[in-house]
Amino acid sequence: MAEKVRLGIIGLGAQGGFYLGLIEGGKVPNMEITAICDIDESKRAKAEEIGVPFYTDYIELLESGNVDAVVTTVPHYLHPEMGIEALKRDIHALIEKPAGVYTKQAEELFDFADTKPELKFGVFFNQRTNPLYIDLKALIDSGELGNLRHTSWIITNWWRPQGYYDQSEWRATWGGEGGGVLVNQAPHQLDLWQWMCGVPVSCYAHLAFGFKRDLVVEDEVNAIVDFGEGRSGHFMTCTNDLVGTDRLEILFDRGKIVVDDSRKVTITRLTKDEQELSKGMDMEDVRRVFMGEVDMATYMNTEVKEYEFVMGQQHSDILRNFAAAVLDGEELVAKGRDGIHGVRLANAMQLSAWTGQPVDMTDFPADQYLAELNKRIEDEGKFETRS
Secondary structure (H helix, E strand, O other), X not given: OOOOEEEEEEOOOHHXXXXXXXXXOOOOOOEEEEEEEOOOHHHHHHHHHHOOOEEOOHHHHHOOXXXXXXXXXXXXXXXXXXXXXXXXXXXXXXXXXOXXXXXXXXXXXXXXXXXXXXXXXXXXXXXXXXXXXXXXHHHHHXXXXXXXXEEEEEEOOOOOOHHHHOOXXXXXXXXXXXXXXXXXXXXXXHHHHHHHHOOOOEEEEEEEEOOOOOOOOEEEEEEEEEEEOXXXXXXXXXXXXXXXXXXXXXXXXXXXXXXXXXXXXXEEEEXXXXXXXXXXXXXXXXXXXXXXXXXXXXXXXXXXXXXXXXXXXXXXXXXXXXXXXXXXXXXXXXXXXXXXXXXXXXXXXXXXXXXXOOEEOOOOOHHHHHHHHHHHHHHHOOOOOOO
């Protein structure tokens, strides 16, 4: 077995260039760059600099024999198409998030990947390698805190100025990008939220389109989701908050988790189930609690943890894990089909805002969503509709 996976990068923009730097810098010891593809001829110079073949047609790269695997760092609509073409040629595929713009498109990729079980197919959810979220998922899965009651994630630190959107014709368009903050900035949180708390069964959302920016897609989101069995969640994100907030709260029967700035975690554990504590208190006990006359350690204890952020570590961890899956069968951190959850939730939020109605996610109306998306693509008049 080869010691390193030969990787081709399709799309040498900011993200593809970042991955190239990590691998060339020795941060991913079981992987090497052996080909680059970009439609921009000026990127050829970088390929020549590191001594690898350069292609302007990704199919030529896939058929070159120079790669074992590819990573796709291209506009969102292209991820499924390129993933399928790679897998057709028995090349392992690591797809950037989101796995697709709409569920029908993403499912075509996942269904094809199912016909190639011998190949590795993953989605680049690098936040799943963050030790903070790994620890939280393990704690939640252990059942120590009991059942979920509700959760809220306010993630508004995605500030983008107007110039960011004016960089290219495809950015922040329905036909070119497929949406706004939900498909560009927030997919990681949508994935993590469901990874830890479970997949919602329905969604009701209010979205603002071009609220504080000159664009047609969503730049502010407020959504309520139902996880079933009385469990609920709230998700808020935007790109117009220069101050920004990143705060995740998750309430359980026996405690609460609060995450600030994805670095500080406060875990409060109740000594008993909250309903047991409630039933066991008379009004004199309640008065003493409210007046601060009780040592609250009687009812709860709190643990605070702080995590260090290392730039690039999560991305190199995903690349290393993907290479190890190819070489040694290591389990993927984020398997390809995991990508459907974030795509479906983003679609549900958009569809709910368009129709003013809650959206059933157990039987998601994929055709209705695509029809509504195509209406908006037609109104733009710049791109072809989707099928």
